[in-house]
Amino acid sequence: MDPRLTFNRSSFQTTGSCLLSGLLLLTVALMANSNVPGPSKPKENAENSGAPDVSYPLDEFLDQCLAEPNHGSTAGQVECTDQARQRWDDEMNQDYRRLADQLEPKTQPLLRDSQRRWLRYRDADQLLIDAVYELTQGTMFAPMQAYSRLRLVRERSLMLKNYFNVLTNPKARKDLPRAGKEKEDPENTGSPEVDYATDDSLDHCIDQHETPSEQATCVEEALGRWDGAMNAVYQKLTERLPARSTLVDAQRTWLAFRDAEYLLIDSIYEVLPGPEYQPIHAHWRLRLTRERALLLKKYLALAGSGEVTN
């Protein structure tokens, strides 16, 4: 098979997207989740609850851990990140079970299949992460490598939360994510193909259109741009990465996961009442591709972060 994979979207193209930064996504997810027992309650609710065993958002846990003076070393930062990843992993499992309980019987096998494919994708992408970081030089990259593993799990947890929130919280459908302002380091992009103008233009498009159908079209158009960006970055990475087969394997497993996730997304969408869910349905699709494009962009930047030659 030709290793230069293509990423044409399948027939599920009614919409598809998500433009948020991960941080904003978390915030939205947590806000929508405020009345639901489960992991990662927002801090204000946790404080008001008075319960001694409340769990705060895991991003905050990581930030606090990293800021502790005894975690300043490379080992300390990796330890914090690994702890946070383990917690995200536990949380993702809770998210999975909670969502499964909420789904109709006919949809539950789709969730199981998608999750299995996600696990395969995660394993393959961890190998890719290791191959990418092998091209870096210096211990400054060790905590970043640990975070790259965390990022996969964190994103999966947030997606599962988002499905659950939309299914259970009538207000969630109106909270169409907006472009996050906490963008990645512009000095270290490594690929002009991926930029955040797509997010901004999507925001603008949504502001200009009121009906769900029109807004879903906005998202669909943005998905097309992210899809193109992902393809472009992938091609560049195939040229730069010595471990090309690792990249190809990871991308194939991602495509398999994405296709399975589309089936899950559509099945969830079927039970949602009313056309106002069209934009968020489209967002779920876009979110998958956007995150993949951003990950590949990061890998591409890292693959070029070796020692500077004079």
Add this chain to the structure above:
Amino acid sequence: MIPTIVHPGELSSATIRSIQRELKEAGYDPGPVDGRWGARTKVAYNSFLGGAHRRTVAPLPGEPVLNTTSYNALKPEYERLFANCKVLDEHLSSVRALVNRVLAHRPRYEAVGKPSGVPWWIIGAIHAMESELDFRTHLHNGDPLIQRTVQVPSGRPTEGNPPFTWEFSATDALKLHGFHVWRDWSVAGALYKAEEYNGWGVRRFHAASGPTAYLWSHTNQYVGGKYVKDGIWSPTAKSQQAGVAAMLRLMVDRGLIVR
């Protein structure tokens, strides 16, 4: 290297003799090389600080951090920054305590460094940066010794079998970074190797943020800037960890580093 700040009462006679020899080499007359901080040594030392020394190593106002990895290009920068490097008062006690902890393990660092001529003090400083002096971890990156390294550089040491001794693994780490063939173990040379150990990414992408945290945190030379997570750079975040130069500053002042 002649320290720029000395407390004569704390200097050993061997250190004073070393300074006196260097003053002579630099063209000053400290009197006989007798290990005593006498009047002539004091005058020669003060002349040194106010003379050629200051002209050659005083920092230029607003001098940018260079975006290069060439030692020849960077050496003057390290010398200038270190000559004017001072541990901030609020961190002085913690850096002192850290240096004392490094000093307590000096024999282990010497055992690893001596065969290849690597000074014990730079091994100790890097050990502090990578794992806060935890001898259960690889010097490469702080990963546990019970297995080969997982984070980059991964799969180290390539020889032997886990669990590794700290000394075996540390020797591998030093070789991996070319410490065994490096010969300029002046403070500037050591700072260069330490920055290389941590990686050139900060200098390459964020030179505008000034001297890097890995070297200069807790000193007057560090203005801020660090990677917070996931490769996201924050120009305002400050490292909570003492940098290599902060440790070396106190070591030099205590006469622990003698060229």
